Each structure stands twice: as structure tokens, then as C-alpha cells.
Amino acid sequence: MALSTPQRSAEAAAAVLAGSASAGRTRGERVFAVLLLGATAVSVLVLGLLIAQVLLDGLARLDLQFLTSYPSRRAARTGIRAGITGSLSLMVLTAAVAFPLGVAAAVYLEEFAPDNRFTRLLEANVANLAGVPSVVYGLLGSAVFVYLFQMGRSLVAGALTLALLILPVIIVASRESLRAVPQAIRHAGLALGATPLQVAARQTVPSALPGIFTGTILALSRAVGETAPILVVGAVLSRRSDNVPWGLLDAFTGLPIQIYDFVSRPQADFREGAASAAILVLLTVLLLMNSVAIVLRNRYARRW
Amino acid sequence: MAWSQAVDTAAQAIVPATPERVFELEHVSVSYGPNLAVRDVSMPIHRNEITALIGPSGCGKSTLLRCLNRMNDLIPGAHVDGQVRYHGIDLYSKGVDPVEVRRRIGMVFQKPNPFPKSIYDNIAFGPRVLGAKGNLDDLVESCLRRAALWDEVRHKLKSSAYGLSGGQQQRLCIARAIAVNPDVILMDEPCSALDPIATARIEDLMRELEDEYTIVIVTHNMQQAARVSDRTAFMTTQVEPDEDGGDRRSGHLVEYDLTDRIFKNPADPRTEDYISGRFG
Numbered sequence: 001m002a003l004s005t006p007q008r009s010a011e012a013a014a015a016v017l018a019g020s021a022s023a024g025r026t027r028g029e030r031v032f033a034v035l036l037l038g039a040t041a042v043s044v045l046v047l048g049l050l051i052a053q054v055l056l057d058g059l060a061r062l063d064l065q066f067l068t069s070y071p072s073r074r075a076a077r078t079g080i081r082a083g084i085t086g087s088l089s090l091m092v093l094t095a096a097v098a099f100p101l102g103v104a105a106a107v108y109l110e111e112f113a114p115d116n117r118f119t120r121l122l123e124a125n126v127a128n129l130a131g132v133p134s135v136v137y138g139l140l141g142s143a144v145f146v147y148l149f150q151m152g153r154s155l156v157a158g159a160l161t162l163a164l165l166i167l168p169v170i171i172v173a174s175r176e177s178l179r180a181v182p183q184a185i186r187h188a189g190l191a192l193g194a195t196p197l198q199v200a201a202r203q204t205v206p207s208a209l210p211g212i213f214t215g216t217i218l219a220l221s222r223a224v225g226e227t228a229p230i231l232v233v234g235a236v237l238s239r240r241s242d243n244v245p246w247g248l249l250d251a252f253t254g255l256p257i258q259i260y261d262f263v264s265r266p267q268a269d270f271r272e273g274a275a276s277a278a279i280l281v282l283l284t285v286l287l288l289m290n291s292v293a294i295v296l297r298n299r300y301a302r303r304w
Numbered sequence: 305m306a307w308s309q310a311v312d313t314a315a316q317a318i319v320p321a322t323p324e325r326v327f328e329l330e331h332v333s334v335s336y337g338p339n340l341a342v343r344d345v346s347m348p349i350h351r352n353e354i355t356a357l358i359g360p361s362g363c364g365k366s367t368l369l370r371c372l373n374r375m376n377d378l379i380p381g382a383h384v385d386g387q388v389r390y391h392g393i394d395l396y397s398k399g400v401d402p403v404e405v406r407r408r409i410g411m412v413f414q415k416p417n418p419f420p421k422s423i424y425d426n427i428a429f430g431p432r433v434l435g436a437k438g439n440l441d442d443l444v445e446s447c448l449r450r451a452a453l454w455d456e457v458r459h460k461l462k463s464s465a466y467g468l469s470g471g472q473q474q475r476l477c478i479a480r481a482i483a484v485n486p487d488v489i490l491m492d493e494p495c496s497a498l499d500p501i502a503t504a505r506i507e508d509l510m511r512e513l514e515d516e517y518t519i520v521i522v523t524h525n526m527q528q529a530a531r532v533s534d535r536t537a538f539m540t541t542q543v544e545p546d547e548d549g550g551d552r553r554s555g556h557l558v559e560y561d562l563t564d565r566i567f568k569n570p571a572d573p574r575t576e577d578y579i580s581g582r583f584g
Contacts, residue, residue, distance in 0.1 A: 115380055184417035188477070191375065192430035192484055193407025202433065207420055 054283070058276025066277055071258070075269030080278050083258035086155075086235075087224055087285075090254055093159030094166065094223050099216050101163070102170030103205075106212075109171070110178040111200045130168035137165040138232030146233060153234025155252035161233050162226065166219035173215020177208040210300030214293045221289040225282065227256035255282045323350035326488060326518045327372060331386035334367050334376065340554040341367045344386070347537055347560045354510060354519045356533035356563065358526055360578070363539040364555025365522045366414075369490050371395075372520060373409035374402040407434065410481035414493040416473035418465035418480070423448075423457050426465050426476055430484035443483060451479035452509050471502025478509060482517070489513065491521040495528065507532050526579055529563065536566040538575045 069079025105126075113119040141161025151157040181204050189199035205212075235257045255278060262275035327349035334342040342364035349355050349372075357365040367376065374395060376382040388395045395405055418426050427444045428436075436443075444461065448454040453475045457468070465476055474494055481489055491510075495503040510519055510532050523529050529536050537560040546552045559572045570576045 182417070184413065184415060185419060187375065187378065187411075187413065188417045188419060188480075189429070189433075190378065190403075191373065191406055191411035191413075192433065192480065193403055193410075194430070194433040195403050198433045202429065203419055 051283075054276045054279050056276075057272045058278075058280045061273040061277040062280055066274075067281070071261075075265075075267055075274055078262075078270070078274055080255060080258050080281060082253050083255040083278065084281070086253040086257075087255045087282075089155055090159050090162060090230070090252065091220055091224055093156065093248075094162040095216070095220055097160060098163035098166050098170055098219070102167050102216070103174050103212055105167075106171045106174030106178060107200055107205060110175045111204060112196065126168050126171050130172055133228075134165055134226050135228040135232060137161055138229030140164065141229060141233045152249060153236070153251060154249040156248040158230045158233050158235060158252050158254075161229050162223040165226065165229055166223050169219040169222065170212075170216050173219070174208065174212045177211025177215065178204060180211065181207045210296055214297045217289050217293040217296070221286050221293075224254075224289070225256060225286055227254075227260055230254055231257060231260070255285075323353060325349065326351050326391065328389040328392075329368075329371075329386070330389065332368070332371060332388055333385040334364065334371060335383050335385075336379065337381040340552065342371075342539075343542070343554040343556045345539075345557045346386075347557060349518065349520060350535070351518050352514060352516075353534040354514050354521060354532055356529035356536045357520065357522045357539060358524075358529045358536060358578075359539035359555065359558075360541060361524070362553065362555070363541045365539050366492050367555070368539070369492055369520060369522050372488070372490055373406050373411055375406070375411060377402055407484055408486055409488040409490060410484065410486035412474070412477050412481055412489060412491045412494045415497050416470055416477050418468070418473050418476055420464070420466060422462045423465050423468070423476060424461040426480050427483045430480060434484060447479040447483045448476075450482060450513070451475045452505065452512075453479055469502070471498050471505060474498060474502070474506060475509065478506070478513075482513070486517065488518045488520065491519065493522050493524060496524060503528070526567075530567050533563045535561065536563040538566060538570075538572075538578060540574060540578070 065077075066079045067084065068081050069077060070081050072078040109119065109123060109126075113122070138161060141157060141164065145151045145157035145160050146153055149157075151160075185203050185207065186199055189203050190196070194202070230252075234251075235253050236251045259275055259278045259282065262270045262278060265271055325348040329348070330346050332342065332345045333340060345368060357369060359365050370376045371384055371388050372390075372395075376384060384396050390405070390409070393400065419429060421429075424440075424444055427447050428440045431440055431443060445454060445458075448457060453472060456472060457476075460467075465473060468476060474497075478489070478494075495506050498506065507528065510521070513519060514534075521529075521533065538558045539555050540558050541553050541555050543551045543553050559566060559570060559575045561571070566575060567579055570579065
């Protein structure tokens with residue numbers, strides 16, 4: 001029985017307004033959306049609680065004296081100068097080693113490697129290395145750098161270990177960034193009589209650099225927060241005031257090590273006050289680095 | 305370098321009694337892995353002419369074009385049989401450097417592909433990788449002028465090439481190609497992404513460039529071939545049943561002649577069917 005056009009229109013209008021037929025479906029949608037929101041809220045809430053707790057315990061302790069003092073037996077006089085300079089030295093050295101190596105490896109794999117079994121084996125290895133627990137890198141660094149190469153429990157051994165740790169991450173991020181550069185750019189360069197190396201050096205890699213930097217900064221921020229590997233390599237729980245960790249073969253420490261040290265002390269002033277203040281500093285550094293990475297990614301993101 | 309000198313000498317040695325042959329293709333077949341894409345093409349390509357390759361999709365015209373400057377090398381599994389002689393030298397013989405080949409035989413692609421850099425740097429890239437130093441302003445200007453783009457971009461040479469329209473980008477790609485002073489320019493459906501006005505401008509440009517360069521153009525557009533080219537090669541796909549009950553498709557050359565003759569009085573009925581729109 002065909003309805004006349006006005007009748008049909010009236011019916012459609014009524015259905016849209018009342019939504020009677022879809023009321024059940026709409027309720028389902030809402031319940032599900034609330035569940036999803038809840039899942040998100042749990043992680044955000046826990047993080048919020050954590051930060052609130054750290055702020056409460058640490059903010060009062062965080063002052064210039066804390067940032068510029070070497071560790072002390074007395075909680076009121078202790079500080080994280082050694083941790084900050086240590087982490088900074090570690091980061092610079094780690095970046096200096098891991099960035100060129102990682103980018104070079106990515107450029108080789110993405111731009112030059114022939115498509116054969118050996119290449120695929122390399123690729124699978126790199127991808128798997130990114131998932132190896134960091135303490136394993138610590139053991140590797142301890143065996144190879146500290147003992148085999150006789151570097152001792154030194155800053156350079158720690159930095160090399162961290163560099164190994166983040167190398168696969170940098171390689172993977174750089175390769176993804178290189179892969180996002182359209183093939184047409186490479187062809188355009190080659191068709192002008194540029195060599196593959198010239199095309200990579202002057203077009204492909206510069207185009208991919210923002211992504212490569214973003215990946216490298218994120219990887220470095222991971223390295224800065226790592227405790228296990230440098231602990232295994234032999235970072236000292238530095239309490240010596242003469243520990244300025246800039247010499248390559250000097251003993252070294254880092255912020256996470258200092259936090260670990262503070263937390264393991266019996267006194268509440270260390271466990272809560274000093275540890276929380278140090279955590280605040282570490283968190284600030286990490287958030288800053290991640291923000292720089294995000295800004296880089298957004299500002300220079302190319303839309304091909 | 306010895307090879308390029310040989311080419312220069314060879315180029316000078318030939319006396320242009322009949323139109324000089326830049327390329328001579330002899331029994332050229334191209335396969336991708338086990339699949340034959342182009343079968344047994346033999347044809348010459350003449351100096352300072354526009355040669356059009358036409359034919360239905362998948363007939364191998366782009367594949368054939370990419371043999372001429374060894375861009376096929378970039379496709380894994382691509383293999384060329386027969387001879388592609390460029391001024392008498394087989395491009396696929398040992399000792400030929402594909403980088404040098406592409407320097408002399410430039411290419412303009414289907415989709416405009418400027419570098420994500422300034423207009424100026426797009427033109428300057430080729431000369432710079434070939435060793436040009438210092439100020440390239442004059443070269444950039446003359447290339448843009450010859451590509452009929454100068455007046456539109458003279459005030460924004462330092463701004464990104466991505467800000468140009470599609471047609472302008474394609475003219476920039478042509479300007480970029482002539483900046484390395486090639487001998488031949490290959491164009492792979494250069495107007496397929498452009499509107500009719502931009503297309504007309506590119507066609508005018510091709511006509512002007514013909515005096516200095518040898519141009520080979522692949523086009524889907526038969527009117528375009530009729531308008532701009534001196535000679536036209538018509539290719540088509542041949543389907544043969546294979547042993548497994550499927551079919552093998554490969555492109556081959558049906559007819560190659562002066563464009564006038566191909567369009568007015570083709571020798572092969574398949575050519576006539578194609579150009580009159582009865583097939584393809």
C-alpha cells in the first residue's frame with residue numbers, strides 16, 4: 001500500500017523527532033560511551049593522584065639549594081646536582097652516539113638496502129631489539145663496555161649502554177619518517193641525474209628530519225628516565241661531593257639513580273621529601289622533552 | 305665519463321640528412337618478474353621531434369618510456385631485453401652509468417612532483433647536484449622563462465613550490481628538467497592531472513621546446529597526440545591464453561608513423577578502431 005508523499009513526509013518527520021525505533025540503540029551507545037570514558041578516566045586519575053602526591057611531598061623541598069647541592073647524609077642538606085649534571089652528560093653523550101648511528105642505519109635500510117633475506121633478517125632484528133627489556137641492555141653494557149673494553153663503571157660506559165638501548169627506537173622512528181616521503185620525490189631527483197646518495201642527502205633525509213628529531217627526542221626522554229641499565233652498568237649512588245660527572249671515564253650518576261637512592265633510605269625526609277622533589281625535576285624534564293617533540297611534529301608535519 | 309664523451313662524439317658525427325635518430329629501439333621487451341609487459345618493440349625516435357606513444361591502459365607505453373632513461377631500474381624485478389640504442393650506444397650494456405643517462409634524458413611525471421622546497425631551489429637542485437656553485441639566478445630565470453612560468457612566479461621565487469597550482473607545478477617540473485640541459489625530455493602523461501587550460505599551456509610549451517630538445521610523450525589523450533606530436537606510435541595489449549588457463553597480457557607496437565598518417569590514414573585496422581573510438 002503506497003503512501004502519498006505528504007503522508008510519508010509526516011511519518012518520517014515524526015520518526016526523526018521521537019526516535020522511537022532507535023531508542024534502544026541510543027541507550028546502548030550511551031552506556032558504551034560511558035564505559036569507554038571510564039577506562040580512560042582510570043589511567044588519567046591514577047596519574048593525577050600520583051602527580052598530586054608527588055607535588056604535595058616534594059614541592060616544599062624543591063628549592064635552589066636542592067638543585068645545586070651534592071648529596072649529603074642529612075636530608076635537609078642533600079641535593080641532586082650530581083644527578084642533574086650526570087643525566088645531562090649521559091643524554092648528550094647518548095644522543096651523540098645514537099643519533100648518527102640510528103639515522104645512518106635507517107637511511108641504509110630504507111634507501112639503499114637490497115630487498116633480500118639478509119635485509120629482512122636485519123629488519124626483524126631491529127624491530128625485536130626495540131622490545132628487549134632495558135635491564136638486559138644493562139647486562140650487555142656491563143659485560144661489553146665495562147669489562148671487555150675496560151671502560152670501567154664510567155660515564156661513557158653508561159652512555160654507550162643507553163645508546164644501544166634507544167638505537168632500535170631511533171631506527172624504527174627514522175625509517176617510518178623516511179617511508180612517509182613520497183616515492184615521487186626520489187624519482188624526481190633521480191630523473192635529474194642525481195645519484196641515489198645525493199637524493200637521500202639533499203631531499204629524502206631533510207624532508208624526513210622533523211620526524212627523525214621527534215623520534216630521537218622521545219627515545220632520549222626514555223633513556224633519561226631509565227634506571228635499570230645504568231644501575232647494572234654501575235652508576236654510583238653518589239654521595240661524594242667531588243663527583244662532577246663530566247670526565248668520560250669518571251664515575252657517574254643520574255637523576256633516576258638518585259631517586260632510587262633517596263627512596264631506599266629509612267628516613268622519611270629522604271623517602272618522601274627529597275625523593276618527591278627529585279621526581280618532580282625528572283618529570284619536568286621528561287614533559288619538556290616530550291612537548292618539544294610534539295611541537296616539532298606538529299609544526300613541521302608535511303602534508304604531501 | 306668516457307661513455308658520455310663517446311655520446312657527444314657520436315652526436316656530432318651524425319650528419320642530419322634524414323632526421324637524426326636519437327634512439328633506436330630494437331626488439332625491446334620488458335618484463336616485471338615473470339610477466340612480460342612489453343613485447344618486441346622496434347622503432348627509432350628522431351631528434352627535435354615530438355614522438356607520442358598512445359594506446360589503451362596497460363599496453364606498456366609508460367613502461368617503454370621508462371626504458372629510455374633507465375627509470376625501470378628502480379622497479380624491483382624489471383628486466384629489459386633487446387637493445388635501446390641512444391646515439392648508437394646500448395643503454396643497457398655494461399659500463400653505462402644510469403645516473404649519467406638520466407642527466408641527459410630528463411623526465412616529467414604524470415603527477416607534478418616538485419620538491420618540498422622553494423621554486424628557486426627546485427630549479428637549482430639539478431645544476432647543484434651536477435656541481436654548479438654560487439649564483440644560479442640567471443639560470444633559474446632562463447629556465448622559468450623557457451617554461452613560460454617566469455611572469456607568474458618572478459616575485460615569489462623563494463616561496464614553496466607547493467603553493468603553485470597543478471599546472472604551474474607541472475611547468476615548474478619541466479623548467480626543472482631543462483635546467484640540467486638534457487638532450488631528451490620524456491613526459492609520462494604530463495597533463496593527465498591538469499585542466500584543459502593548463503593542458504593547452506603545456507602543449508604550447510612542448511611545441512616551443514621541440515626546437516631544442518627531443519621529446520617523447522606518453523598520452524592517453526589522442527587529441528593531444530594529434531595536436532602536438534610529429535610522429536605517433538600506437539601500442540596495444542595482446543591477450544594470450546597461458547598454460548594455467550589464465551591469460552598473459554603484453555603490450556606491443558602496432559603501428560608507428562608520422563602523426564598525420566596515423567590519424568588520417570592508418571595502415572592497421574586496429575589503429576583506426578582505436579583512434580576512431582571504437583575500442584580502448
